[in-house]
Amino acid sequence: MGGKGALFLVIGFSLIFVVIGRNISNISVRAYDNAMKYYVKTNAYSIALAGANIAASKVFFNNSWRDGYDDVEYNGGEYSVDVKTIDAIRDVVKITSVGTYGKGNMKETHTVEVKLQPSSFSKYGYFSNKEKIGSSTIWWTSKDTVWGPFHTNDKISIYGDPVFMGKASSYRGIYEYRGSNPEFNGGYSRSAEELPIPDEGVDNIGTAAQNDGLYFNNQDTVYLEFKGDSLNFKYGANKSDTTLYLPDASKNGTIFANAATIRMKGVVDGKYTVAASQELVTATSGYWKWNRRKRKYVWKKTTTTTIKGGKIYLDDDVVYKDDPRLGPSDDILGIVAEQEIFITDNAANAHDINIQAAMFSQEKGFGSENYSSRPASGYINLLGGITQDSRMAVGTFSSYGVSHGFSKRYRYDDRLMVMSPPFFPGTGNFEVVSWYE
Structure with missing residues (x-):
């Protein structure tokens, strides 16, 4: 009995290890599959993201661009991007980028949607193109306090101690009258980009x-x-x-x-x-003037707008x-x-x-x-x-x-x-x- 018992014990443990091994193998296969699916999904996501960024960049640099992309190969997969105006009055643009990666049952797609609209001048606390009336300078003085984003395409002229609470910038720099001490609490950029x-x-x-x-x-x-x-x-x-x-x-x-x-x-x-x-209203008038060469009166027409x-x-x-x-x-x-x-x-x-x-x-x-x-x-x-x-x-x-x-x-x-x-x-x-x- 002792020998048979030992044999049954060995066979039992062997069966247990076979089952455990098979389960471990299945777990390993599933883990591999999961890892591969995650890898494929991540790549599909990254490709869709790249397509959206590339299309958004195109729109930023060319506001009328709506061509999109079809089946562009990228990083082992491909993306397709649809770009369309969804609100013609407000010029709202929708970008839909679909990224694809993998093959067969390991093929995945991911979609990224982006909405763009024109940036509004209302975001500025203060904006000007010119800071003068004719040749006369208009000054920012000690009693002036300005909140919010500030930008001028001209030069900022300072007389005294005005306070700028938000980020300030100018295209043509700054002039400070002697003894002036402006406060730029949000920072100041003196050579910012001109914005028409x-x-x-x-x-x-x-x-x-x-x-x-x-x-x-x-x-x-x-x-x-x-x-x-x-x-x-x-x-x-x-x-x-x-x-x-x-x-x-x-x-x-x-x-x-x-x-x-x-x-x-x-x-x-x-x-x-x-x-x-x-x-613009245009008016036409005139007057008679003596022409010495022609020795007669001629009509001189004038136009005012x-x-x-x-x-x-x-x-x-x-x-x-x-x-x-x-x-x-x-x-x-x-x-x-x-x-x-x-x-x-x-x-x-x-x-x-x-x-x-x-x-x-x-x-x-x-x-x-x-x-x-x-x-x-x-x-x-x-x-x-x-x-x-x-x-x-x-x-x-x-x-x-x-x-x-x-x-x-x-x-x-x-x-x-x-x-x-x-x-x-x-x-x-x-x-x-x-x-x-």
Whole structure:
């Protein structure tokens, strides 16, 4: 029995080891398969990611590129990329990149989706193309405080101790009057890239306003007063108001006056962009002049061109119903003019003005009406940002302080880094708004 028992014991252990060995072998095979699948999936993911990055780079350098790619070999696999415009008005672009790696039952695909949209000028706390009026320098002075991203394609001129809270940059450097000591709390770049202002920014808003927005035409002046989610408008100071419920009157958030001047004020509830375009008006006239050689009178024709409309006047405070500094707010406003944006010289603006908006002047700038003759009028309390072709004056100063007009208290609305008013003019560059892997 002892011998047979030992034999059975040996056979039993042998069977156990055979089963264990087989299981170990199966585990090893499955582990190998899992490792291979992971390797294949990882490569498919990397290839799809590469295709998305390559396509995004193409769009960044050529905004109109929509060709995509078909079956491009890459790193042992291949990618195909579809690039299409999914919102023609906002120019939103969707990139779909499919990466493939492996063969047979070890073949894997992965998809990466990226959405791009034009970068908006509303992301700047302050932007200018030129920092002079003609040959006259406009200075940043000791009472000036600017929040948010700051850029000028010109030179920054400093007189005293202005404070720049965000990142500041300029294309042409900086000039500091003797004894000046500016504070750049977010850093300063003195030779940044030049960024041109687009010519079609206002026109694009007009196109949008004719497609589900509010469009005013054939008027010289349009008066607008925001009343929360309603808007009062009229076509003269002594005319009667007409009231509109804005969510119905402007479904896409655009309010546009074609070849007209806008005068506005009020409390804004919602997301809107107010814009005014200009029209060049050509007039022909003439006079009779004696021609000695021909010994008769000849008609001398003269042609003059004037600008109609394109200006926006802020007749009083323009603020949000829900102040984003005090709590959550989805109110956001763009003020866009082809010509100047002016703070009106009137009694309502004699002691400070509050502006909550991102402002854009395509060919001129933001300034104070009668800046050199109106009394000292306190502060411009701006929450938002300013983009302008030419910096304009809001007041005059001496060694004793502000003599006429306003001091500046510009505070950036941090929400503008990630959101912008409807159809606000873009920089011409794209930025990523979503990336799904």
